Amino acid sequence: MSSAPAHHVTRPVTRLPLAGVLRPGRPSEIWFKPALSVVAAMAPPAFTLLALGRLDLVMYAMAGSLCALYAHNRPYAARAVVLVWVVLGMLGGLGAALVAASLTGSAVVLVTVGALLAAAQKVLCDATRIGPPGNVVLTFVSSASLFAPQTLGQVPGHLALAAGTGAWAWLVCMAPALLRPHGPERRATAAALKAAAGYAGTAGTGEDHARVRAAGCAAVQAARQSLLSTHAPSRTRRALERLVVRAEVALAAPAEADAGRLRAWAGSLRGNGPVPEAGLPDTGADEPLGVAALRPSWARLGPLTPLAVRTALGCALAGYASLALGIGRPYWALVTAASLYQANITLTWSRTVQRVVGNVVGVLVFLAVVPLAQLGPVALVLCCLACSFGAEALISRNYWLGSVCVTPMALLITEFAGHQEPRTLMTERVVDTVVGALVGFVAAVAVTDRRAGDRVEHALTAADRAREQAARLLAEPDPGAGALETARRGLAVALADLRATADAAAGEWWQRALPQERVVLAEQCGHRTLAATARRQGLLPDRDPATESEDARS
Numbered sequence: 001m002s003s004a005p006a007h008h009v010t011r012p013v014t015r016l017p018l019a020g021v022l023r024p025g026r027p028s029e030i031w032f033k034p035a036l037s038v039v040a041a042m043a044p045p046a047f048t049l050l051a052l053g054r055l056d057l058v059m060y061a062m063a064g065s066l067c068a069l070y071a072h073n074r075p076y077a078a079r080a081v082v083l084v085w086v087v088l089g090m091l092g093g094l095g096a097a098l099v100a101a102s103l104t105g106s107a108v109v110l111v112t113v114g115a116l117l118a119a120a121q122k123v124l125c126d127a128t129r130i131g132p133p134g135n136v137v138l139t140f141v142s143s144a145s146l147f148a149p150q151t152l153g154q155v156p157g158h159l160a161l162a163a164g165t166g167a168w169a170w171l172v173c174m175a176p177a178l179l180r181p182h183g184p185e186r187r188a189t190a191a192a193l194k195a196a197a198g199y200a201g202t203a204g205t206g207e208d209h210a211r212v213r214a215a216g217c218a219a220v221q222a223a224r225q226s227l228l229s230t231h232a233p234s235r236t237r238r239a240l241e242r243l244v245v246r247a248e249v250a251l252a253a254p255a256e257a258d259a260g261r262l263r264a265w266a267g268s269l270r271g272n273g274p275v276p277e278a279g280l281p282d283t284g285a286d287e288p289l290g291v292a293a294l295r296p297s298w299a300r301l302g303p304l305t306p307l308a309v310r311t312a313l314g315c316a317l318a319g320y321a322s323l324a325l326g327i328g329r330p331y332w333a334l335v336t337a338a339s340l341y342q343a344n345i346t347l348t349w350s351r352t353v354q355r356v357v358g359n360v361v362g363v364l365v366f367l368a369v370v371p372l373a374q375l376g377p378v379a380l381v382l383c384c385l386a387c388s389f390g391a392e393a394l395i396s397r398n399y400w401l402g403s404v405c406v407t408p409m410a411l412l413i414t415e416f417a418g419h420q421e422p423r424t425l426m427t428e429r430v431v432d433t434v435v436g437a438l439v440g441f442v443a444a445v446a447v448t449d450r451r452a453g454d455r456v457e458h459a460l461t462a463a464d465r466a467r468e469q470a471a472r473l474l475a476e477p478d479p480g481a482g483a484l485e486t487a488r489r490g491l492a493v494a495l496a497d498l499r500a501t502a503d504a505a506a507g508e509w510w511q512r513a514l515p516q517e518r519v520v521l522a523e524q525c526g527h528r529t530l531a532a533t534a535r536r537q538g539l540l541p542d543r544d545p546a547t548e549s550e551d552a553r554s
Contacts, residue, residue, distance in 0.1 A: 016349040022357060028396035029187065033072045033176075035392035039385050041068035041169040045161075046381045055377055058416045059148065060158040063094050063141045064165030068172050069133050069392065073222075075184045076177040078229035082130070083173055087166035089124065093117055093142035095159055101150040110146045111319030111330050117142050118338040119312035123304050133395075139315075139338040140410075143331035180272060182236050188219075188226035189240045189247075190266040195219035196250035197262035213527075214503070216251045217496045220244060239275035246278045248492060252530035306449040310341050314443030318436040325435065327428045332410075336436025341444060344452070346507030348444045351399060352437050358403025359433040363426045366408035370422045373412055384412050445509065452505035456514055459494070459501040460522055466494040467526045470533050481537070488533045495526045 045061040067090055071082040100113045121135040121142070150158075176183065195216040202212050223244045227237060243265055250257035268276050318337040322330035339355055342348045373383040387409035395402025411429060414420050470487040473479035502519045 016346065018353070021350045021353045022398065022400055024397040024401060026397070027393075029191075030072055031393055031396045034069050035389045037068040037072070037169075037172050038066065038388050038392060041065040041165070041172045042388060043381075043385055044168065045165045046384070050377050050381055055380075055416045057158070057161060058381075059144065059413060060094075060161045061165045062413070063090055063145075063162040064167070065169050066090070066137050066141065067166050068169035069137060070130065071173065073131060073184055073188070073226070075226055075229055076174060076181065079184070080170075080174060083170045085128075086130070087163070087170065089121070090138055090141060090166060091159060091162055093121060093138050094145055094162055095155065097142040097145035098148075098150050098155045098158060099152070101146050101148060102152045102155060107147075107323050107330060108320070111323065111334060112316055114139075114143045114146050114319060114331060114334050115312050115316035118315045118334065119308045122311045122338065122341065123308045126304050126307065136335070136339045140335050143334050143338075144413075147329065147331055182240075182272075185223075185226050185237065185240055186269040186275075188223040189243050190269040192216075192219040192223040192244055192247040193262045193266035193269075196247035196257065197259040197266070200250050200254040200257035200259040200262065202254070213251060214499050216247070217499060220248050220251065220492075221496050223247070236275055239277065242278035243269075243275070248530075249534045252527050252534055306447055306451075307341055307343075310444050310447045311338060313447060314338075314341070314440040317443060318439040321435050321439050322432050325431065327432055329428055329432060332429060332432035333436035333439070336433050337440030337443070340437065340440045343504045344449070344507030345444055345509045348441065352441045354398065354400035355403060356433055356437050358400035359407045360430060361400075362404045362407025363411075363429055365404055366411045367422065367426060369408050369412070373415065374419070380412060380415055384409055387412065449505075449508050452508045453514055455501050456498075456505050456519070459498040460515065460518055463491075463494040463498045463522045463526055466491040467522075467529050470529050474529075474532055474536055484533060484537055488530060488537070491526055491530055491533070495523060495530070498522060498526075 042062060042065040045065060046055075046058055049055055049057055049061060064087065067083060067086045070086045071079045074082055096117060097113070100110060104110065118135070118139045121138045124130075125135040125138070180186075195212075196219075199212045199216040223240075227241055227244065246265070247262065250259075250262060265276050265278075314337040315334045318333040319330040322333035327333075336355060336359070340348050340351050342351055369383055369387075373380045387405045390405035391402045391409065394405060407429065411425050414425065466487070470484075470491050473484050473487050498519060502514065502516075505514055506516075
């Protein structure tokens with residue numbers, strides 16, 4: 001059973017992979033949305049400043065325009081609120097950086113402020129699950145602003161410009177609601193259905209099979225979160241909720257799922273046509289599965305403490321190292337370090353390799369682009385817009401591909417304040433990238449997450465309790481539709497949390513051996529109980545009661 005005692009021993013260092021780190025994947029289905037949105041958000045302010053002869057202010061205008069990169073996977077009602085907070089967060093970081101820059105010229109102090117801002121931005125973005133591009137864009141803007149010549153009297157005007165472009169970015173991101181008001185929810189539900197269909201079409205119990213199931217559970221969780229964020233009830237929302245239930249039931253009992261029907265339902269969610277009926281009985285619930293567990297909670301700040309320490313320490317040391325080398329733009333090293341930190345050491349290593357390769361190739365792209373950009377101000381603006389589009393078009397395939405376009409854009413931005421020597425910029429960028437990556441990764445290794453194993457134990461306990469609760473209800477002659485549905489919701493969320501926690505812990509260094517066998521057994525038992533619960537609710541065809549009871553207890 002999954003409650004068997006674990007033997008706690010220190011295991012060897014986790015291997016750092018190289019194979020596959022740079023392999024491009026499939027692009028996001030909505031890659032064009034952030035790509036077009038950021039261009040639409042940046043172009044009018046940039047050309048307006050060009051007409052006014054104030055291209056030196058483009059950096060502050062871009063601070064607000066870059067907010068258009070966020071929240072494209074969220075329903076529009078939720079997106080409207082999230083984007084307001086993104087703009088406010090951008091203004092807060094920018095304001096703190098500009099005030100610091102106006103009060104002191106000490107590079108050491110400014111690097112320290114930048115590192116603390118980067119850590120705060122990392123924690124807030126991860127705790128609120130803001131989604132890509134996360135803290136990196138916020139840190140890029142605030143860190144670069146720390147080293148922009150500034151006086152206190154200029155700060156209000158620069159913040160007002162950023163706020164104005166942030167408001168324009170908000171309008172750009174909300175505009176598609178006029179054409180497809182339920183587009184994000186429909187896409188999330190379709191993704192859950194496709195993932196469930198893919199799992200239903202697999203066979204066996206190997207590692208690949210488990211990975212496909214984990215991907216399906218993640219897609220279902222994302223669909224739940226999307227529907228949860230649309231508080232207003234509607235016929236469309238209720239129909240989508242029932243399809244999400246169908247996807248989850250298929251994950252619980254793949255052998256009895258109709259993969260073809262799941263894919264057909266997913267295909268019918270394109271456009272604005274009617275949502276297909278899933279034909280589910282009333283489960284006694286008014287909300288999508290697991291809403292309590294999906295609501296934002298500041299309790300998740302605890303696991304983020306090592307990430308915050310890694311970010312603050314790594315960014316500070318990277319900036320100091322850059323200063324010691326006399327490069328002059330320590331914020332490049334600081335931002336490189338800030339971009340590395342992921343959920344564990346293994347993922348951080350992968351991001352480090354991707355960042356270095358992408359930046360080095362991006363420097364070569366800058367060498368090819370800079371003659372065109374120096375033809376005039378219009379050409380410079382157009383090159384920046386092209387790079388911003390390319391970055392968002394490629395980054396969902398692999399982070400290093402996006403960095404190939406982000407790097408020349410960052411170098412071209414320095415041209416707005418005046419002509420720069422290209423070869424000097426290229427050399428400094430490469431050195432800062434290597435310094436930031438090396439120092440940042442060393443900081444990640446030094447600050448280990450020693451409580452990762454504890455979180456796996458807690459997740460195992462929660463999954464066991466949720467499964468036992470569902471099994472007790474299944475043993476009752478009349479448990480009640482509402483109680484059974486609530487138990488199934490809790491078990492589904494507990495299993496998803498267990499898988500996410502185990503995956504994150506598996507990539508950490510220098511911790512006791514994880515109870516991998518207990519995790520696998522808990523998942524197997526939990527999914528069998530989910531299937532039995534769904535069958536009891538009438539969501540699956542009936543089976544032999546003896547077999548059903550055995551599945552629930554195992």
